[in-house]
Amino acid sequence: MVWLTYRQHRIELETMLIGALAVALACVGAALYVASVRTQVGLDACPAVFGTPDCVARFDEYLRLTGQLRGMPLALYLYPVVVAAFLAGPMFARDFERGTHRLVWTQGITRLRWVVVKIAIVSGIAVIAAIIVASVSGLTYDFMLGSTGPWPSFDFEAPVVLAYLVFAVALGAASGVLLRRTVRSMLASLVFFVGFRVLVEWKLRPNFLPPLTSRAGGPDVVPVPPDAWHLGVRYLYSSSGADFPQEQFDTLMRNFRGGDLYSYFGSHDVIAMSFYHPADRYWVMQSIEAAIFLGLSLVLMLLTLWLVQRRA
Amino acid sequence: MSAPLETSALTKRYGKVVALDRCDLAIPSGRVVGLVGPNGAGKTTLMHLAVGLLEPTNGTIRVGGASPTQDTARVLSHVGFLGQDHPLYGSFSVAEMLEFGRRLNTRWDQSLATARLAKIGIPLERKVLTLSGGQRAQVALTLVLGKRPDLLLLDEPVSNLDPLARREFLQELMSAVAQDGATVVLSSHVIEDVERVCDHLVILAEGKVRLAGDIEDLIGGHALVVGPRRDGATADASAIEVTHADRQTTALIRTARREEPHVCGDGSYVRPATLEEIVLAYLRRGAEHVKEAA
Numbered sequence: 001m002v003w004l005t006y007r008q009h010r011i012e013l014e015t016m017l018i019g020a021l022a023v024a025l026a027c028v029g030a031a032l033y034v035a036s037v038r039t040q041v042g043l044d045a046c047p048a049v050f051g052t053p054d055c056v057a058r059f060d061e062y063l064r065l066t067g068q069l070r071g072m073p074l075a076l077y078l079y080p081v082v083v084a085a086f087l088a089g090p091m092f093a094r095d096f097e098r099g100t101h102r103l104v105w106t107q108g109i110t111r112l113r114w115v116v117v118k119i120a121i122v123s124g125i126a127v128i129a130a131i132i133v134a135s136v137s138g139l140t141y142d143f144m145l146g147s148t149g150p151w152p153s154f155d156f157e158a159p160v161v162l163a164y165l166v167f168a169v170a171l172g173a174a175s176g177v178l179l180r181r182t183v184r185s186m187l188a189s190l191v192f193f194v195g196f197r198v199l200v201e202w203k204l205r206p207n208f209l210p211p212l213t214s215r216a217g218g219p220d221v222v223p224v225p226p227d228a229w230h231l232g233v234r235y236l237y238s239s240s241g242a243d244f245p246q247e248q249f250d251t252l253m254r255n256f257r258g259g260d261l262y263s264y265f266g267s268h269d270v271i272a273m274s275f276y277h278p279a280d281r282y283w284v285m286q287s288i289e290a291a292i293f294l295g296l297s298l299v300l301m302l303l304t305l306w307l308v309q310r311r312a
Numbered sequence: 313m314s315a316p317l318e319t320s321a322l323t324k325r326y327g328k329v330v331a332l333d334r335c336d337l338a339i340p341s342g343r344v345v346g347l348v349g350p351n352g353a354g355k356t357t358l359m360h361l362a363v364g365l366l367e368p369t370n371g372t373i374r375v376g377g378a379s380p381t382q383d384t385a386r387v388l389s390h391v392g393f394l395g396q397d398h399p400l401y402g403s404f405s406v407a408e409m410l411e412f413g414r415r416l417n418t419r420w421d422q423s424l425a426t427a428r429l430a431k432i433g434i435p436l437e438r439k440v441l442t443l444s445g446g447q448r449a450q451v452a453l454t455l456v457l458g459k460r461p462d463l464l465l466l467d468e469p470v471s472n473l474d475p476l477a478r479r480e481f482l483q484e485l486m487s488a489v490a491q492d493g494a495t496v497v498l499s500s501h502v503i504e505d506v507e508r509v510c511d512h513l514v515i516l517a518e519g520k521v522r523l524a525g526d527i528e529d530l531i532g533g534h535a536l537v538v539g540p541r542r543d544g545a546t547a548d549a550s551a552i553e554v555t556h557a558d559r560q561t562t563a564l565i566r567t568a569r570r571e572e573p574h575v576c577g578d579g580s581y582v583r584p585a586t587l588e589e590i591v592l593a594y595l596r597r598g599a600e601h602v603k604e605a606a
Contacts, residue, residue: 003415004412004415004416007404007408008403011403099397100399100401102365102393103395104416105363105364105365106388106393107416107459108388108389108416108417108459109385109388109416
């Protein structure tokens, strides 16, 4: 069965690993290039806050030379999507479409063994691919960006990259068994993978843990740590801490006649607060996101086993 | 020893559609059985139930005494199943298809498989995708025979083949089972093919067995009577089917012994019925006759 799985999906599995190596090499290559440009334009000699016109010019030159590399994160985003659509989508659907499921189900092995081994091998190789990509993607991305904290490379760190790829395989397996048509299963895998990734990143991730707050503006301002993930500024009632409604805020701003904005806010019971996640939560939130995707993968895999076991 | 394939009140429903309706059947051991019936008669359903691809709605099916759904692995190690369209992995070479058979079956006979393919002249290194339909069917048959099954279930094995490939396939099948003594169930809607290779016949229609018996007995036990047109009842309980044309009446009747061709006293002509005439008569006979007979 191991032999059959590997032989049947050889091209896809090998392409996935070669793709992982290519993405990893591209990350390293891009980072090396950025490092050489930094030295070449003498950027490291400039202070963090650009004071002199010379440094501004050097920075412009740096941006001009490294501009083409902005596409690199795109490859990192696309890699698991491609795995979901082109490797995982057809892995069961093609068997059903061509009738080869009946061929393999009438040999001397059980269906359970067939489906378990197939999922295990493909997700196992997906894990290897994830390790190849994630071993360099987080580090090189932070380096190229000159990030002050860990957060910008959140999507490219090992725990979530691994979880995304396992999820891609589980999603493709389940949709293949459900839809039984290759193209439909590929499309469904693609749409649901992207949809769920976007949902988690935009809606769920900021609230994995309750954000910390600090005064934003005015004489009592408490600066957000530079290595934190800054979610934004919200306006609250200073007495109750409840959200200050946007409409009222607009009215408040229309009536503002100059002077100190924050004491004006204070006289209307309004306070501006920054919401953020500090850097020490980074790995906790990585684990939460990975657990969500892995948990969902487990559910999809069990669904696949159940669907295959059930006789029509 | 238990029967190779036996069903009792076997019923399979797909939603509201009844594919098999309280079907009782026993396939005798060591025979080549033709399973005939119109499309939708339940032939494929019966075969899928026998290899555990489907689960019965009601009733039981036993293959070599075991249940295909509860004892799938045991049943499958003794049964070779060849599905319609002969599915194979297109990107595999013929040798890799044999490797597939070797790795997934306990009783695989590699030398038998390679010898068969060498005899037919299919090179092992050829990709499945580049084979002709007839060659593909032969590779699929080799996969089934390589399992050394006690029971072969072949679902419309020749329906997509041209006449030449059809003949070759059936010849190969016959020479293979002649050596092995395995039981074969072959479904088809071409009665000519069934007559050429089978010695036992099962007619399936509307989910039930209409007729089952040795082909020799069936042909010996039915005669065709052609006489001047006689309207109204034939009054003969042994008549399976009576048809009236402009000037003559034809009846297919059950007889106690083989009727050699002769002319009767009333001027009607009697001859042994052909298998095709028997099958068609039983298929055309409505389901209500079956109920009456029972």
